[in-house]
Amino acid sequence: MTIAIVDTSHAAAVNLQAPLAFEDDKRHHGRQIYRLLTGNDPAEAVIDDDFNFDRHVIASILAVSAMEHGALAERAGLSTVELIALLAQLFPAAAIDSTWLPINGAAPAPDDDEIAMVRDLLTAQRSTDGDVSRWLAAMVARRAMEPNHLWEDLGLRERSELSRLLMRHFGPLASRNTRNMRWKRFFYRMLCEDDGFVMCTTPVCTQCNDFALCFGEESGESRMAERRREVALQEAANAAM
Numbered sequence: 001m002t003i004a005i006v007d008t009s010h011a012a013a014v015n016l017q018a019p020l021a022f023e024d025d026k027r028h029h030g031r032q033i034y035r036l037l038t039g040n041d042p043a044e045a046v047i048d049d050d051f052n053f054d055r056h057v058i059a060s061i062l063a064v065s066a067m068e069h070g071a072l073a074e075r076a077g078l079s080t081v082e083l084i085a086l087l088a089q090l091f092p093a094a095a096i097d098s099t100w101l102p103i104n105g106a107a108p109a110p111d112d113d114e115i116a117m118v119r120d121l122l123t124a125q126r127s128t129d130g131d132v133s134r135w136l137a138a139m140v141a142r143r144a145m146e147p148n149h150l151w152e153d154l155g156l157r158e159r160s161e162l163s164r165l166l167m168r169h170f171g172p173l174a175s176r177n178t179r180n181m182r183w184k185r186f187f188y189r190m191l192c193e194d195d196g197f198v199m200c201t202t203p204v205c206t207q208c209n210d211f212a213l214c215f216g217e218e219s220g221e222s223r224m225a226e227r228r229r230e231v232a233l234q235e236a237a238n239a240a241m
């Protein structure tokens, strides 16, 4: 079964006749999927209230996951059933269709010990009730397995959005990051302290060779912005030919 999303309420803003391009260029479609879900371009997201912020975060995770190879639900850290429930709850205006946002099969959520440890760490320290923080714990844990800064691999626009997400939904845990560690490294530090998970080679950070990895700046370019820049460069090169 292949399922996908068409937001009929914003059909005029997107080209619904371009399914082949989805396979040709998944990364380009990250932004399109974000627009289909929210009705806005990621750069114009309005996140002044908590509900819109949550929708922005989850649309960003789905968009960046859809830019990669593999089943969307797995890349986003959810089972297919969870993904469908999430879409129905947060993006009810987006109609399910077989063209956009492919969701392949009835796959279970990713089954990986490391993902489970991070997910359980987050889940145990939720500061909001309900499905959204439960889904987010799974999504953040899965995306933490990717190689870039966590905020980048969540598809967010900047690190501050990740900090807000963690403070909002996982406040007891996030508030322990008093030294502004990189978030992914902070999770592992918490696992070291709480569960004996091995990342830290010394008990004291200042004596550790990995200090820069844990406390270095978490700056960079969002993956959407990076893609926009690549497209602009490609268009300029094409125009020059």
Ligand code: SF4
Binding pocket: 185, 189, 199, 200, 201, 202, 203, 204, 205, 206, 208, 209, 210, 211, 212, 214
């Ligand atoms: S700097 Fe070293 S000891 Fe401190 S959290 Fe990072 S890995 Fe662990």
